Amino acid sequence: MRNIPSNRFDDGRGSAVRISDVARHAGVSPSTVSYVLSGKRSISESTTRRVRESIEALGYQPHAGARSLASRRTNVIALVVPLRDDVHVPVAMRFAVSVVTAARTHDHDVLLLTQGEGPDGLRRVAGSAMVDGVIVMDVEADDARVPVLRSLDLPSVLIGVPEDTAGLTCIDLDFAAAGALCVDHLADRGHTDIAFVGQPPSVYQRRTGFAERTLTGFESAAARRGVRATPHPCSPDTADEVAGALLRDRPGLTGLIVHNEPSVGPLLEAFTEHGRTAPDLSTVVIGPAPAGLPKLTSVDLPAEELGGRAVGLLMDKIDGLGEPGTTLLEPGLTDRGSTARRA
Amino acid sequence: MRNIPSNRFDDGRGSAVRISDVARHAGVSPSTVSYVLSGKRSISESTTRRVRESIEALGYQPHAGARSLASRRTNVIALVVPLRDDVHVPVAMRFAVSVVTAARTHDHDVLLLTQGEGPDGLRRVAGSAMVDGVIVMDVEADDARVPVLRSLDLPSVLIGVPEDTAGLTCIDLDFAAAGALCVDHLADRGHTDIAFVGQPPSVYQRRTGFAERTLTGFESAAARRGVRATPHPCSPDTADEVAGALLRDRPGLTGLIVHNEPSVGPLLEAFTEHGRTAPDLSTVVIGPAPAGLPKLTSVDLPAEELGGRAVGLLMDKIDGLGEPGTTLLEPGLTDRGSTARRA
DNA sequence: TTGAAAGCGCTAACAC
DNA sequence: GTGTTAGCGCTTTCAA
Secondary structure: OOOOOOOOOOOOOOOOOHHHHHHHOOOOOOHHHHHHHHHOEEEEEEEEHHHHHHHHHOOOEEEEEEEHHHHHOOEEEEEHHHHHHHHOHHHHHHHHHHHHHHHHHOOOOEEEEEEEHHHHHHHHHHHHOOOOEEEEEEEEEOOOHHHHHHOOOOEEEEEEEOOOOOOOOOEOOOHHHHHHHHHHHHOOOOOOOOOOOOOHHEEEEEOOOHHHHHHHHHHHHHHHHOOOOEEEEOOOOHHHHHHHHHHHHHOOOOOEEOOOOHHHHHHHHHHHHOOOOOOOEEEEEEEOOOOOOOOEEEEEEOHHHHHHHHHHHHHHHHOOOOEEEEEEEEOOOEOOOOOOOOH | OOOOOOOOOOOOOOOOOOOHHHHHHOOOOOOHHHHHHHHOOOOOHHOOOOOOHHHHHHOOOOOOOHHHHHHHHOEEEEEEEEEOOOOOHHHHHHHHHHHHHHHHOOOOOEEEHHHHHHHHHHHHHHHOOOEEEEEOOOEEEEHHHHHHHHHHOEEEEEEEEOOOOOOOOEEEEEEHHHHHHHHHHHHHOOOOOOOOEEEOHHHOOEEHHHHHHHHHHHHHHHHHOOOOHEEEEEHHHHHHHHHHHHHHHHOOOOOOEEHHHHHHHHHHHHHHHHHOOOOOEEEEEEEEOOOOOOOEEEEEHHHHHHHHHHHHHHHHHOOOOOOEEEEOOOOOOOOOOOOOOOO
16 A cells, blocks of 8 residues: 555664665675674774764664574573562662673673573573573572573573582672671670571571571681570561560670661661660671661672672673682671670 | 584584474474464464474474564563662562563563663664563653654553653553542541651652652642641651651641651651551551551552553554553552541 | 475675 | 675465
């Protein structure tokens, strides 16, 4: 019915300018345009300039599918984000955003996979060549995705550390050191009776790496320093309960290590109501301190750095560089005054 | 250096089984395999079965890039998630997860775009044909992405409603009705002095659709019902301040409408400390009630339904179905006992 | 109901 | 330093 011949703005894509259009416009061959774009061949400055001008003039954007078919590279990475209800969403989101941001600086996009699909999601995106690599978060000691990752020959980086790291590239905060750092900080200030308020029980039950390692670090440091130290799993709903139990059963308590973001508020309120504040009670938090709360001494979780470095490691693997191995970031403790020398 | 001929497990993809391998194995042509997969042609039952068995036996997974090149369909949608620090992250994440889950039921994956790239991100993924459509969240009244969307001829759905909706497909909770519903609920119970604790000031400044419309609904309902009603923007850091100001300046206050998830806790604590609880003070929340708090009467934000329906609308648009238009979900108020008839 | 074959738009090996 | 061209693996006419 249409008598107007179809033109390059008429095909359903925003712009159907192809590489051959650019080549013609610049008076070069398509491969030259391709090489200007990829930098895989040295091109004279004048040609480069002409090509770039033509790209600009025509608004050329390479077709991602064609590119991936020809080059076996998609410039997309997958990110598996946790969505269990026992993970702290804002922290997960900080990781996700830092991964996306870092990926963009490496000219990659991010495909979002949820944990719901489990190992099958990995098989699917790998098998259909949708992504160049994958970043997996919230890794458990005996994670079902790890064997799949091993069998897939898809470049991958884990944010978190499973039990058996053979052949894997992992990065995480050194949570064991973080737990120990908190104990040492308090023990150095004379505290001998310390409680560790941790993650929800389910997190330990599924043996989530970071939680398990923090607890281990806490316990061995406590043993080393000879302080009384007890672990208390805790979820937001049970924060008041846990606080009540501590207030009732542990009158001598002077140190509190909280490795549970959303419970910090309720916990401290409960203690405050009973007149237990600094310097009578010293508190250290592992993780980002919630907004709206007084500043607390804490071991910060460097989510942005972890996400960025995970992407960097993955890019190296995609390029065939880098060795498998585990990187643990040294924790740092920032004193914000919520801990004090014991009276 | 290798003397072993490359086989289908040897090329860097997990499996390099191609459609021609399946065709040979099943004794049919490649196109028949394609049609079995797409259902775009009727195939005899016996052929269908043989093809499916071969696919299964060989573990065939179509190459996404090749498919998108040939069919002009990627089976990927983009999702633009907000990452401003004034948006409530857990709610944003609920949307994201429901979008991913719904997209998977339509055989699509989700590419994660952050607001950071703004309109350019949309141009990029559209221009390089990476996605079949896009879902945009956190829409402002005069959103810079809207004109881009209009110019792009990329199927899109907005979760949220800009000022000018011409040609757009939008879906959201009817926040104006939600605001009015809360006022009516309180006015019906004899309350004549009501405060509306809203989003952070910046949210109104950038004219975020849902915040603006809730406030409008609140104010016009208050005028209609002839009750004293004042708006109070609020961020988590200023919750205590806002509570203090209300306690000081509004002794006659008996009704509280809170449209600010993270501030609910601090706010209610402040009031409770001054003995202001139900039935003396009636509280309605708009949004999901935070875990760990007593049950509150609320107008729930149906994030899962919104996300799922947004994907449904987008799939229709991708298939060339459906008309532009705005869908507003009717809000529902669930009475959980935090409101009472005025003494 | 099925097959043959022509692209889809790009990259990279090969040629100069 | 640059051009020619053979695919990459799939979908979809066209033909039977």
